[in-house]
Amino acid sequence: MSRRRTVLALALALVGAASAQRTFTVRNDCPFTVWPAIFTDPGKNTEFPAIDTGWEAAPFSLRTFTVPHKWTAGRIWGRRDCNFSGPPANAADTQCLTGGCAGGGLLCQAAGGVGVPPATLAEWTLDDPASGNDFYDVSLVDGYNLPMSVSTNTGCPVAGCFVDLGPQCPDQLKGPFDATGFPVGCKTACLANLDGTPDNSANCCSGSHSTPATCPNSGVQFYSYFKNACPNAYAYAFDESSGTALWTCQSTFQAQYTVTFCPAQSENFSTPGTATASSTPAGTHALHLANLPSAS
Numbered sequence: 001m002s003r004r005r006t007v008l009a010l011a012l013a014l015v016g017a018a019s020a021q022r023t024f025t026v027r028n029d030c031p032f033t034v035w036p037a038i039f040t041d042p043g044k045n046t047e048f049p050a051i052d053t054g055w056e057a058a059p060f061s062l063r064t065f066t067v068p069h070k071w072t073a074g075r076i077w078g079r080r081d082c083n084f085s086g087p088p089a090n091a092a093d094t095q096c097l098t099g100g101c102a103g104g105g106l107l108c109q110a111a112g113g114v115g116v117p118p119a120t121l122a123e124w125t126l127d128d129p130a131s132g133n134d135f136y137d138v139s140l141v142d143g144y145n146l147p148m149s150v151s152t153n154t155g156c157p158v159a160g161c162f163v164d165l166g167p168q169c170p171d172q173l174k175g176p177f178d179a180t181g182f183p184v185g186c187k188t189a190c191l192a193n194l195d196g197t198p199d200n201s202a203n204c205c206s207g208s209h210s211t212p213a214t215c216p217n218s219g220v221q222f223y224s225y226f227k228n229a230c231p232n233a234y235a236y237a238f239d240e241s242s243g244t245a246l247w248t249c250q251s252t253f254q255a256q257y258t259v260t261f262c263p264a265q266s267e268n269f270s271t272p273g274t275a276t277a278s279s280t281p282a283g284t285h286a287l288h289l290a291n292l293p294s295a296s
């Protein structure tokens, strides 16, 4: 091989290493069908996961796929009690009891196809250049619809909510309910509109409550219900301050991630103290993903 070709090969190898994809596995350990969905904001990403935006996961099944290096503000969640056999009734119909996408269908729309709350979300920003970290969390900021965990193959902390928050959910927040009357969701105080002023709400961290300083967890009704049951999940928009909401994994580890619906409680071994609350710039949006540093 000529020197020039050797240099070219080396350059290509370096480019390849820098843009390595990550392997993700989504497991359904629930004893019922879940319809997972994945969202990649087209405004923040130029590359997309190598999987459909939605699929059907039989009980105790798993699916593995790759997501791009620098996947930014990506999310995965589960849809419950879906029936896609007919057309959606209207543009708002999700065809699922919880977690479905507006307009329904097995596939969620590539742009705007996020789960309608209440829905437990798993979220990532990979390879953040400023910090050298992957950021990830399991979030109850949009409410709850399934127990969920995120774990790695590199020993980084396990994020998750291992408890079914439906049955014990406070009455004002409980539901929707399935045909048997079982709650398949638990809304946030914001979503349930308990204070009646969603545009200026301590529950929603909106209006005059839109910063960490003006939206303490003490002002969020039922914060403790969510945080006590699921200490390693995000329980409100600015929950970084708990130290057990937003998790990091050094990007150089190139972790592979596993998302599990209905994770066994044996996975409940997160080590608090490794989250990076202080290194995370405060955001101004109620949706806490805005708090993540953006990968540029």
Ligand SMILES: *[C@@H]1O[C@H](CO)[C@@H](O)[C@H](O)[C@H]1NC(C)=O
Binding pocket: 083, 084, 085, 086, 087
């Ligand atoms: C699904 O919806 C169709 C109508 O679109 C209905 O005929 C069918 O019974 C539903 N299936 C279940 C399991 O509810």
Ligand SMILES: *[C@@H]1O[C@H](CO)[C@@H](O)[C@H](O)[C@H]1NC(C)=O
Binding pocket: 162, 163, 265, 268
């Ligand atoms: C998870 O671990 C914490 C801390 O040990 C414990 O308080 C909690 O009850 C556990 N949750 C479950 C569902 O086992």
